[in-house]
Amino acid sequence: MNVTSDKHLADGVREREFTLGEIPGILWTPGSVPAPAPLILLGHPGGLHRMYPRLLGRARHCVAAGYAAATIELPGSGDRPRSPAADQARADLRRKVEADEPVDDEIVDRLVLPLVDEAVPEWQALLDALLALPGIGGPTGFSGGIISIGIRLAVVEPRISAAVLFAGSFVPRALFDEARQVTIPLQVLLQWDDQGNDRQMALDLFDAFGTAEKTLHANMGGHAGVPEFEGEAGNRFFARHLR
C-alpha cells in the first residue's frame, strides 16, 4: 500500500489517497486518533472520480461517528484498464433497460459474476493492508454497493462483521444462493422508485438473506436519492454491531 497524498480536510477528516498494487483507493480517518478506529469499507458502482463527492459525504458521516472509512476503484472502472467483455455486457444491459425489456439472467451473469470474482479478493487485500495500519482496528463493516460484492464479501470474509447493503443493481441468480449463506447482521437500503432496479427482485433478495438480524429501509426517490438521514441510520446500525 503506497500513500500518494495525505491531507487534512475541514472538520477533522484526514484523507489519504493510495495505490494498492495498481488499484487506486482512498482512506479517511479521524484527524486525531485516540484509539484504533473500527473500519467501514465504502462500496460504490465504480468510478472513484465521478463518485468522489458522494463517497466523501458518506466518509464524513463515518468519521464523525468515530470510524475509519476506505474504498478502492473497481476492476474495469475509472483509471483502471477497461474490460471489453464487461463493457459489452453493460451496453447490452443498458439497451434492454432503455427499451423497457426484461433483462436476461445471462446478461446480468456476464456483467456481474466476473466483477465479483475479481473485486472481492481485492477488497480482502485492502483489508489486509488497512488493518496493518496504526489507528485502524477491527471489527469491520461493508457499506454500499455493488450489492453482489457485499454479499460475496459477507460470505467469504470473516473479518466483515456487519453490512449496510444498497439494493441498487442487478443481482445474478447465483448470488441469491450465496445470500442464503449470509449470517452477519444486515441493513438493506432500497430506493422504492429506482428506475434501473427491479423492486420485486430487491424484496426477494432481502427475503433470501439467511441472517436472523436483517432490516430493510425503503425510501422514496430514484437511484441517487438515498436520504441524508440514512447515513446516520447506517452509523447507528454499525454502532450496534462493530463496538
Place this chain on the structure above:
Amino acid sequence: MNVTSDKHLADGVREREFTLGEIPGILWTPGSVPAPAPLILLGHPGGLHRMYPRLLGRARHCVAAGYAAATIELPGSGDRPRSPAADQARADLRRKVEADEPVDDEIVDRLVLPLVDEAVPEWQALLDALLALPGIGGPTGFSGGIISIGIRLAVVEPRISAAVLFAGSFVPRALFDEARQVTIPLQVLLQWDDQGNDRQMALDLFDAFGTAEKTLHANMGGHAGVPEFEGEAGNRFFARHLR
C-alpha cells in the same frame, strides 16, 4: 378529562391515568417539564391492561427523548362495552386466518371500518384535552397501530404532523384510497414474518401512501417482535418532523 391517578415512576417518568368521558387513558410526561413537550399519541390494537407493559416501554422511549406520550382505550376493548358486531367480525377473521384461508374484504370492512369511524373522533377529542394541559404543546405525532386509525387520523386531523405506522393489521380497501391522500411524513414498520398480516398487502399499502417522504422499516420476527432499536429510530424520525 379526569385524572384518576398521578405517579412518578422510576427514571423521571410521570404517569397519569385518566378518563375522557367514559374512555380510560394514560398520559406519560417527563417528570420535570422545562418547556411544552411535543406529543406522541401511542396507537395499539386494543386492551390497555394487556398492552400496558409494551405501551410503557414505548412511552419511556418517548419521554427519554423529551416527548409526552398518551393513549386511550379503543372502542369495544378492555373495560369498554363490547361491540357484538365487532366480536363477530373478529371471530370470523380468526377462523379464516386459522384455516389458512384468504380473508374476505367484507370481513375486514365489517371489523375495521366501524372501529375507525368511532375511534378517530375519540383520538381527536384526546388531542383537544391534552393540548389544553400545561406542559404539552404541539406539534403532534401518531405512533403505532391500528394502522387504519393512523391513516384516517393523518388525513382528517391537521394537528398530526408525522406518523410512525405499524403495518400489522388488516386494512380495508377504502383505507387504501385514504392512504393516497396522506401528505405528512411517514415511517412504516413491517414485521416481515408476521403470520397474522399479509406482507404483500403491507407493501402495496406503503406504495399507496401519497406522501413524498415515507420510509419503510422491515424487520424479522413475528407480530410482537419489533426490535428495541425501532423505538429510537421512531424518536429520530419524530425529531426531524416535530421540532
